[in-house]
Amino acid sequence: MVSRILEANDRIAFENRKKFNGAGVYVINLMSAPGAGKTTLIEQTIKSLHKNLRIGVIEGDIAGTDDAQRIESLGIPVIQINTGSACHLDANMVNDVIDDLPLKDLDLLVVENVGNLVCPAEFKIGENMKVMILSVAEGDDKPLKYPLMFQESSALILNKIDLLPYIDADIKKIKQDSLSLNPSLHIFEVSCKTGEGLSQWTEWLQSLVHQ
Amino acid sequence: MVSRILEANDRIAFENRKKFNGAGVYVINLMSAPGAGKTTLIEQTIKSLHKNLRIGVIEGDIAGTDDAQRIESLGIPVIQINTGSACHLDANMVNDVIDDLPLKDLDLLVVENVGNLVCPAEFKIGENMKVMILSVAEGDDKPLKYPLMFQESSALILNKIDLLPYIDADIKKIKQDSLSLNPSLHIFEVSCKTGEGLSQWTEWLQSLVHQ
Numbered sequence: 001m002v003s004r005i006l007e008a009n010d011r012i013a014f015e016n017r018k019k020f021n022g023a024g025v026y027v028i029n030l031m032s033a034p035g036a037g038k039t040t041l042i043e044q045t046i047k048s049l050h051k052n053l054r055i056g057v058i059e060g061d062i063a064g065t066d067d068a069q070r071i072e073s074l075g076i077p078v079i080q081i082n083t084g085s086a087c088h089l090d091a092n093m094v095n096d097v098i099d100d101l102p103l104k105d106l107d108l109l110v111v112e113n114v115g116n117l118v119c120p121a122e123f124k125i126g127e128n129m130k131v132m133i134l135s136v137a138e139g140d141d142k143p144l145k146y147p148l149m150f151q152e153s154s155a156l157i158l159n160k161i162d163l164l165p166y167i168d169a170d171i172k173k174i175k176q177d178s179l180s181l182n183p184s185l186h187i188f189e190v191s192c193k194t195g196e197g198l199s200q201w202t203e204w205l206q207s208l209v210h211q
Numbered sequence: 212m213v214s215r216i217l218e219a220n221d222r223i224a225f226e227n228r229k230k231f232n233g234a235g236v237y238v239i240n241l242m243s244a245p246g247a248g249k250t251t252l253i254e255q256t257i258k259s260l261h262k263n264l265r266i267g268v269i270e271g272d273i274a275g276t277d278d279a280q281r282i283e284s285l286g287i288p289v290i291q292i293n294t295g296s297a298c299h300l301d302a303n304m305v306n307d308v309i310d311d312l313p314l315k316d317l318d319l320l321v322v323e324n325v326g327n328l329v330c331p332a333e334f335k336i337g338e339n340m341k342v343m344i345l346s347v348a349e350g351d352d353k354p355l356k357y358p359l360m361f362q363e364s365s366a367l368i369l370n371k372i373d374l375l376p377y378i379d380a381d382i383k384k385i386k387q388d389s390l391s392l393n394p395s396l397h398i399f400e401v402s403c404k405t406g407e408g409l410s411q412w413t414e415w416l417q418s419l420v421h422q
Contacts (some may be wrong), residue, residue: 035349087329138246207308
């Protein structure tokens, strides 16, 4: 049953991808555990890149519109998807809202997935790449405990590095274990709070969108 | 389909509960996002209560046996369940391993669920109560974004309070929003790292097991 669900999802994801490609929009599927800093990273990325790129956002949440309001206040087109009890976005949910976005006026669409380190990695939504965030406050054992997301992601953003002096996480171990799962993973060490390390991320992202 | 899955799950959970009751074991279903501190709380709870209670543990993880090894090194009987791609424990997975535990020799069984703030709250496993941990480093917006787990839990453990000086989370808001979702929630503020606040939790837990 699960494999049939994923096959059906892949077909719809492919349709989404065709629409995104046709409109010339580069799409990121942004994933992490709850509270790793997805919305804050999106805010920082918008502030850094909005002069160079036209950016839109889809916000996936179980409940509530807090994150969408934060993005909207930056003057960016945003669509809220409330998944109810579903712990991830799927291609169909994204398909349902595609036409509500001004795709032709966008260069970059960031889709913020539901906070969950497991299922979002299994469901394509039509993205060009998956990006994951790990808060270093979650600990250095996460790559080996939640391997699929590390394997599926093109980039790993290690956030909250400003907290490193106050926690026991070994950032070297996180990087080693992540690269053992996915040797081509691009790793960025950032603090969305202080801004440290963010320019490497935004410059890399901009170079991909402009390709 | 989902409601039929949950109904079937509830039937097996009821069978599990009968077995646990018959053996006189009090069962906690411990849930949180990844990296909130479930295993560390279990370690601290064992260290504090092992002289008064006979404790066993079931470890639920997508992959790996790190947590089970941590518990085993304390001399506690522990069973590892690897869920593969499943983002939560269900009653059937627990049913499969019940007979591997020395139930008659236990007073308290702690079941550590997969790190996920969403689906674990939907699946009963035969527990007496659900307990959730929220790391304050995850931010103060979590109760309203992931309401079900706060509604289903009997206790909320706010962990990593030693980090409060370095983060922006408003612990008052977390408590207010949590209680608005679940007015009978017992809230404990702890640091599993420094030990602060843990005795209130362990004393309360011990009083429930001895009832």
